Amino acid sequence: MNDSALRDQVHPTRFRDLAVTVDFHCNSACTFCIVQEGMNNYRGVPFERFAAIADENLRSHKYDRVIFTGGEVTLEESLFQFVTYARNSGGFRHVRLQTNGRKLADPAFTRRLVDAGIDEFFVSIHGDTAELHDQITQRPGSFDELVRGLENLSAHPVRRMTNTVVHRTNVKAFEGIVEVAQSHGVIEMEFWNYLPMEDHDDEANLIAPLTNGLPSLLGALDRCAEFGIRSVTKYVPQCMLGAHGDTLDNSQPDTIIVETFWDEFPRFACLYEAECEHSEECLGLSHDYVRKFGWEETTLTPVPRTRPWTPRDVGVQGRPDESPAETAQAPGGHPAWEALLEGLPGDAGRMIRVQLSRNEARFSLEFGEGASLDLVLASRDEDAPALLRTTSFNVFYSQVNGSYEPPHLERLLREVCDRIEARDDGSLSLDSRKGLVQLKRERNERPQVV
């Protein structure tokens, strides 16, 4: 799966963030890590590529925030080059660091990061005690380091935020984690449901079943509300969040990372997508979840829709650094046929699509204030009625809908007929048997594939 396919599945409205993966080393070994395997073979984004995107952003103002992540990027000296460039470019309002927080235990290092321009620290905390957190990161002492890091940050005018990966090992700890965060000045807490990235069969037994993980997550969200901590949840079915449904935010930053990352990124589905009011924001359940625990068809409770449902767009999306020319509308599925009507003046009408069926090419056209018609090309036939006969086709129209002024319809038909007449040089055909020769009726001949 590629980035665009993923984006079809996430909240469509918030892509003001850009995430940049600087490198893929780490000093922890979180049991659930999304880039565990990637750690050995992914490469970070070259500085020049980032610099080009930052420069472009200065013009486009596409992104408000840049997020540096990895790996554990505090281990990488080049991080400072990225942060300094991001800050000096003036194009980003916020420069965020995603970190396990361990290096922040060193106050001088923390000061260096702040001085370089980081104003948001997004620190992973997965347990409420050193014992649990260190068991998850598989690094003794990591909890104490991150807590010291949060303390060190209190000396600076920066936003302290946390992230907790919701998985089977820590389902009892969420409320405790909120307590720890609150006592260290955290203003925003995120809870990301575990994404099975490399272990699609969940051999490590990390996916938390809804009925087990959700009640304690709700308790933690209650605590956040009490403390005035803003909370965000990701990859959790919205209908399971009860009064905290508005914490769900599945938006993803535009992410510059090796393309293959998205091949493994989990996909989601919900049986009730078309019925549920929340399906634009909610992803439902990961396929891996469904394989292991089922569709939860009796647990999930869709909220009846008040608006019509449309399937997710499966269009091709751009990359963060693509040029405007690349973004220009991609051709449709029948380019040679679409070309017959190319250059139709916008005020005459607009082609929506072409569809080829057994014996006709059907162009759906819109014109005027919401009127539409189908322009149909069939194989040329002197005996059939037609608006126009060209070298290969009979042209006629049908399915006129909506209200319009007759001259407007006439104009559209004139424009399309002129084009088809001029452009039909006989090379396009609707004859499905064209060029297919009936073989000599002999067995055992292997014909050449044409």
Place this chain on the structure above:
Amino acid sequence: MSEAATQSVVARPLVPTTEEDRYFDYCLQPYDPVRDPRGKLRSECLLWNSLDVVGAPPSLDAALRSVQATAGRDMTVFGIKHHAGRLWWELYFYDRLKEDSAVQADSIIESVSPWFSFAAQPRETVPYFMFSFDLFPDTAEGGEVDVVNLYLPYYEVQGGRSYKLSAAGLEMDNVYRFLHPKTEVREMLHEIHQSVFVDFSRVSLSQVLLPELIDCNRVCVAKKRFADAIYYSGIDVGQLLYFFRKFEYPEAIQSFVMEHRSEFEHLRFDVGIDYSMRPDGSVEMVKSGYYGTI
């Protein structure tokens, strides 16, 4: 796989798209290609690849070419069927509106007569909108097709029932219904749950209704004589590759599609799975198939 087959996998030229290609699903309903099809491959490449993988004799190629020339390009739906490492094919012909006599059974039967014969031929006054028959690797070596399947529509509801026609006569075979996997989810779940083969107090729905395939244009729920089946239509090449892995298609089929993945990205595919339940409560995948047009 025979040595000859291995050689032909290399030797056979691929069939590129043309500007006049039409794109149909397995019900011969047109769809819009997912991407610009220029420079990509036609779905018939899947069929030729499967012939090579099986090591089918050239006579089968020739018979299929003859069918294509008779019915017209893109007018024949093929299914590549798979069970326990064995592959065979089914060809489907649609002429809902009786527009084209060349795709009626008698003309198709005539077109393959140099290679194989039919034990029974349908009466054209039967109001079928589609007929199909199976082909095996050696059918075109002078074999006989002993069963022709006839499909009759419902009134307004999308779906139908099928009958087997053989020398012994006609026999009811299965019923099926097309549904949108999202907007008709309640109907779909109802149809799936109405099973005499699978006990859903023991089997999770997710074992038969696969999350990886549910993002599709339409599902078809079929009730057959010895199994239930679900078809997913309009899936993309990534989902097709998942399907191959899940149902353990021959490596040579998987690697062919993997290697040409980007040249199949403009297409939509259809797949179907017949399933039942074993006495121990595990789900048995009886057979599966994937579809395209030639």
